[in-house]
Amino acid sequence: MQDARSLLQNVFGYPAFRGEQEQIVDHVASGGHALVLMPTGGGKSLCYQIPAMLRPGVGIVVSPLIALMQDQVSTLVELGVAAACLNSATLPEDVRDIERQARAGTLDMLYVAPERLLTPRFQSFLSQLDIALFAIDEAHCVSHWGHDFRPEYQQLGQLAEQFPTIPRIALTATADAQTQADILHFLHLGEARVFLSSFDRPNLFYQVVEKHNAKKQLLTFIQSEYPGVSGIVYCLSRKRVEDTAAWLSENGIRALPYHAGLSHEVREANQREFLREDGIVMVATVAFGMGIDKPDVRFVAHIDMPKSPENFYQESGRAGRDGLPAASWLCYGLNDMVQLNQMIQGSEMAELQKQVELTKLDAMLAFCETAGCRRQQILAHFGEASGACGHCDNCQHPPATYDATVVVQKLLSCIYRVGQRHGAGHVVDVLLGRSNQSVTSFGHDTLSTFGVGRELNQRGWRSVVRQLVARKLIEVDIVRGQSLVLTDACRPVLRGEEKVYLRPVADETKTRAGGERWLRTEREERLWQTLRRWRKQVADEHNVPAYAVFSDRTLRQLIEDKPGSRKELARIYGLGELKLARYGEALLRLLREAQDEA
Known part of the structure; x- marks a missing residue:
């Protein structure tokens, strides 16, 4: 391993391996197969880059995105490593030159998309090469259960039959147990050694705030915590992306939009500017996804709730890849959950897959509504136990829960008395005693629950609704216009047999993520x-x-x-x-x- 350490220090400039990197490098360099699960920013790339340089021949790296492979090649070339990539943007004369270098054995690494690798022409080209290893990056793409499924990935298992003596290493940052099983199955890695690192990102500060004016809340967060630095803002819709990017720009923040509705040229230009400039905020849908290798992203903000803990972990993990302090800031409301529920229910996916997605959505809601440690909650989703981190909003300012049994009974009774046919806004109006047209037209101003909830304001009642949905005491019926309906679990509460403790509305100004405060003079x-x-x-x-x-x-x-x-x-x-x-x-x-x- 002395040669590996020399490469680590002399080429990459790193003083020592981290975690299991050294064992992985040794295993693959010695010809072994591996599945590597390591958090974003944990140093996955070194696990195949150093073995590819140590072993004779060229390392073939399967990567799903052009921008990702181009950036990794640029970084390697800047380090003096002989690396290249072949994709649809490569000019024909450059393709011929790269193929010539690969045949001559002067390339250390060649990056290629799975679609190109599987073509007969490229398969013929591979047969002419001395191959050091195959590295399959973003390997969760192999699984329907993952969050970035790419059908071409499932065909990469044929590499095991075509090149049985060549080591293969599959790598990903996010894979639950089912996705891990799919990776091993479809990539024919049954005999591979599995390296499972902790999913913990200790440099990330997690904060969740209740949505009441998302754009204004986001602006305040950036201006007070992370002015002038690179960040990513995720939105659920293209329109929200456009509006938010324009809003930030109008308020003096360099912001660019990114979504699938923009032309390829605009997306490429905006991504290039974000990757190459300092201090730009990219406002995007999940189309701005895998392979964002920019290490100095200081925050990732979500102004809509992600659809699963896997998506949230992958997206928030794009902050602080350099190991320096960074923040994950999530602003969400009940409507986010309703909208995502509708998207899942209205999709063409199989019923079993819908249930899986709905279960993950419930887990995401539980993360948002927990009164406990955020990090503990997200790690538990990936099967990892941990203590309280001391480095999230709930750990810094533990929510002081209160006996909300009477408040909850009022809400449940009101939902029942309006016939379980109205949404949260209408129910809250009844509780607050608002004689608006909607309330009076149904005669709900004559109900016994009209005006009995004035001890809380509208934000307070909406917080109660969200927490009860998270606890499965009530549900949102999207078929009946987002109506709130009671579940059987609420019966003991209504009968006074069970107490309910809830969090009050959070004061988001108390919690500070830290920002760039290390500069002292x-x-x-x-x-x-x-x-x-x-x-x-x-x-x-x-x-x-x-x-x-x-x-x-x-x-x-x-x-x-x-x-x-x-x-x-x-x-x-x-x-x-x-x-x-x-x-x-x-x-x-x-x-x-x-x-x-x-």
Whole structure:
């Protein structure tokens, strides 16, 4: 493993392997098959990149997205690694040159989409190569039970028959037990060693807020916590994406939209700008998904509830891939759950799959409504036990639950008296004693529950409704216009045989995610901006994303450690031999100039 450690330090600039990386590298480099489940930002890529460099031949990396493979190749080339990718955007003359290099054995890694790999022409090309390994990235795409199903992935099992002696490694950040079983089955990895890392992302701060004005809440969050940094905002609909991006832009935040309704050219341009510029917020649907490798995304915000814990984990995990503090901020309301429920029920998927999706939606609602540790809740969904993290909104400010039995009885009684045929807004209006047209037209201003709920305001009652839906005491009937209906579980509460404790409406201003507060002095702030401008200039000259030159983590350590020589520079995270030779003098000059100005 000394050769592997040398590559890790001299090429990638990392001082040591993390977690099970070293065992995985050793296993695959020795010819073994593997399934690797490792959280986003955990260093999955190294698990196949280093073995591909250690073994004779070229490593074939199956990757689902053009942007993902292009970014990984750019980063590797900047490190001095011989890497290339073949996709629909590759020019014919470049295809011929890349194929020639692969046949000659001068390529370390070749990235390719599954659709291309499965063509007869590419299969013939593979038979002419000395292959080091096959790496199948984003392997959860193989499963209907996963959240990014790609049918081509299921055909990749044929690699086992065609190349039985070549090691194969499948990698993913999110896979529940069923998805793991599908990966092993469809990719014919029954004899593979499974490396299951913790799903925990300790640098992520989880916060959930109740939706009352989502765009304004989002703007306040960004302005107060993460001004001027890169972030991603996920929305449920294309219209919401457009509106939110425009709103942020009008309020001084550099925001770009991304959804499947935009032209390919616009999506490509916006993604390129987001990946290569600092301080841009991408507002997107889930179309902006897999393979967003930008390591310096400081926050991921959801202004609509994701449809499952898997989606939420994958999307929020795009923040803080560099290991520095980052935030996952989720703003949701009852209408989110209703809309997602309608989307699932109205889809053409099989009934069994619908039930699976609805169960996952319930788990997502439980995450939003828990009074306990958020991290504990999300890890439990993936079968991992943990203690309270101390680093989420509920841990920082534990909700003070109160005996809400009487309040709940009022709500349940009101739902019953309006005939279980009205939505939350109507029921709350009755409880608050509002004599509007809807209430009076049904004669509900004469009910015994009219006006009995004035101890709470509208937000308070909506919070109660959400919590009771999460506890299965009431349900939302989407067939009857989103009507609230009672379940059998509410009977003991109505009879006074069971108490109910709920959370009050949360004060979201109490909780702070942290933001970029490590810069302590004006001099450090100036140096930070100087280094970022220099990094951007170099990246533009090399036509690569800024993080391919240096990550924020590297720049931060330069500011904190203040290296004064090449020997001290060599200890900085992410500074391998090639980058030290290429950029060392420039970095020392910038650091000296900053010191002289102090």
